[in-house]
Amino acid sequence: xxxxxxxxxxxxxxxxxxxxxxxxxxxxxxxxxxxxxxxxxxxxxxxxxxxxxxxxxxxxxxxxxxxxxxxxxxxxxxxxxxxxxxxxxxxxxxxxxxxxxxxxxxxxxxxxxxxxxxxxxxxxxxxxxxxxxxxxxxxxxxxxxxxxxxxxxxxxxxxxxxxxxxxxxxxxxxxxxxxxxxxxxxxxxxxxx
Amino acid sequence: xxxxxxxxxxxxxxxxxxxxxxxxxxxxxxxxxxxxxxxxxxxxxxxxxxxxxxxxxxxxxxxxxxxxxxxxxxxxxxxxxxxxxxxxxxxxxxxxxxxxxxxxxxxxxxxxxxxxxxxxxxxxxxxxxxxxxxxxxxxxxxxxxxxxxxxxxxxxxxxxxxxxxxxxxxxxxxxxxxxxxxxxxxxxxxxxx
Numbered sequence: 001x002x003x004x005x006x007x008x009x010x011x012x013x014x015x016x017x018x019x020x021x022x023x024x025x026x027x028x029x030x031x032x033x034x035x036x037x038x039x040x041x042x043x044x045x046x047x048x049x050x051x052x053x054x055x056x057x058x059x060x061x062x063x064x065x066x067x068x069x070x071x072x073x074x075x076x077x078x079x080x081x082x083x084x085x086x087x088x089x090x091x092x093x094x095x096x097x098x099x100x101x102x103x104x105x106x107x108x109x110x111x112x113x114x115x116x117x118x119x120x121x122x123x124x125x126x127x128x129x130x131x132x133x134x135x136x137x138x139x140x141x142x143x144x145x146x147x148x149x150x151x152x153x154x155x156x157x158x159x160x161x162x163x164x165x166x167x168x169x170x171x172x173x174x175x176x177x178x179x180x181x182x183x184x185x186x187x188x189x190x191x192x193x
Numbered sequence: 194x195x196x197x198x199x200x201x202x203x204x205x206x207x208x209x210x211x212x213x214x215x216x217x218x219x220x221x222x223x224x225x226x227x228x229x230x231x232x233x234x235x236x237x238x239x240x241x242x243x244x245x246x247x248x249x250x251x252x253x254x255x256x257x258x259x260x261x262x263x264x265x266x267x268x269x270x271x272x273x274x275x276x277x278x279x280x281x282x283x284x285x286x287x288x289x290x291x292x293x294x295x296x297x298x299x300x301x302x303x304x305x306x307x308x309x310x311x312x313x314x315x316x317x318x319x320x321x322x323x324x325x326x327x328x329x330x331x332x333x334x335x336x337x338x339x340x341x342x343x344x345x346x347x348x349x350x351x352x353x354x355x356x357x358x359x360x361x362x363x364x365x366x367x368x369x370x371x372x373x374x375x376x377x378x379x380x381x382x383x384x385x386x
Contacts, residue, residue, distance in 0.1 A: 003236075003243035003255055010236035013229065015221045021209070027279060028208045029237060030244055030253060031298075036206065037241035041234040043196075043203035044222060048230035050196035051223055060223060062196055086220060105224075 056127060058103040058120040060085045068092070068101055075099040077132040081124065081151065083107050083139055091137060099135075102127070107143035108150055114143075116150060125154070133161040140167050140185070249320060251296040251313040253278045261285070261294055268292040270325040274317065274344065276300050276332055284330060292328075295320070300336035301343055307336075309343060318347070326354040333360050333378070 004026060012022035029037045053059070054066035061067070068074065068088070078099025082088055088101045104119040128134075134155050138144035152162040168186035169178040178186070197219060205215035222230045246252070247259035254260070261267065261281070271292025275281055281294045297312040321327075327348050331337035345355040361379035362371040371379070 003239045004253070007236040007240040010233045013233070014218050016214070016217070023279070024209070025207050026240060027253075027277070029240060034241050037237050040203045040206070041237045043200040044230050044234045044237070046196045047200040047219060047222060048227050060197070060220075084220070086216070 053103075053105075053120075056123075057101050058105060058123060059088050059101060060103075073098075076130045078135065079128075079131045079133070080135045080137050082137045083144065083147070087137060097135075100131075104138075104147065107138055107141075107147040109143040109146075112143075119147075121151070124151075128155075128158065128160065131160060133163060136162060136164050138164075140165075140181075246296075246298075246313075249316075250294050251298060251316060252281050252294060253296075266291075269323045271328065272321075272324045272326070273328045273330050275330045276337065276340070280330060290328075293324075297331075297340065300331055300334075300340040302336040302339075305336075312340075314344070317344075321348075321351065321353065324353060326356060329355055329357050331357075333358075333374075 007026050008022045011025045050062045054061045056069045059066045081102045102124050136148040138148045155162040169182050200219045201215045204218045243255045247254045249262045252259045274295045329341040331341045348355040362375050
């Protein structure tokens with residue numbers, strides 16, 4: 001069954017999907033009416049063809065300009081820089097931030113061979129007019145920290161304020177069960193009462 | 194992002210895949226070169242177009258007759274009935290069985306509305322010439338038991354021997370950690386030494 005094996009190989013490329021799960025997907029597709037496989041194939045194709053990066057903020061969009069860049073009510077003075085398009089939705093869903101976004105599509109990582117030139121950093125520095133503060137909402141890991149530091153240095157040189165998201169224990173987490181790194185950050189960033 | 198949401202919906206239909214995982218698949222596809230999405234779409238389409246049921250054993254195949262049915266060395270007197278195409282591969286891989294297979298594509302389940310007429314039972318009874326024993330390798334659950342009993346009754350009426358796979362504790366399982374159902378079956382099916 002060459003087509004079957006090829007399908008399994010393609011499905012097994014999906015993130016977090018192994019050979020066994022890919023086989024399960026393939027058998028399931030064969031059990032469904034033909035429209036299901038056709039629908040999936042067309043959706044996957046149209047996804048790649050219709051979705052592109054917003055020319056301004058580099059978030060993914062199907063319009064010329066993404067809906068957040070097209071929204072005139074957002075505060076132009078605040079810019080939130082994130083690593084991934086998913087982060088934009090997450091921060092927006094929190095409802096606290098009403099400024100603009102910029103998606104880097106990754107973080108600086110010499111180990112994985114990701115240099116600043118491969119990220120959307122050039123386009124970030126082309127849109128700083130009117131911006132007063134840049135919130136560097138990179139991930140709290142080595143790559144995210146390196147990226148935030150790199151950007152903060154350059155932004156400060158231009159006279160802009162740069163900030164990072166506060167790290168600490170999650171709301172609702174009992175101290176007993178908080179992970180060590182978050183607890184260390186929570187202690188280091190403690191606030192006077 | 195209509196296309197994006199539609200893709201996520203289609204991907205979330207895959208078994209065991211929720212909204213979050215489907216989103217992860219979609220974002221991943223967008224990060225890959227366009228060939229990845231195209232390859233996946235084509236593989237999914239060709240899967241449904243090239244794979245069909247073997248007219249004899251109802252296993253899935255891309256040939257006119259599946260390779261096991263086309264193999265003249267297999268014992269025609271022994272027929273192993275399974276619920277799913279996956280079961281054929283699993284039993285074949287065990288290396289113990291050299292007879293023929295028949296795939297029911299399901300099990301009788303009044304609760305899920307699966308009647309004997311929806312399974313490949315008619316084609317099973319059309320190929321019993323020369324068969325001496327039918328091994329009913331249905332799953333050890335309510336539906337599998339019901340299906341095996343239903344088939345055993347009909348097979349015995351035709352003068353054929355019907356058997357089921359032995360159930361018991363897995364080889365290598367310590368009794369302490371065996372599940373209760375397997376342990377109960379192992380006791381009920383104990384063999385004199």
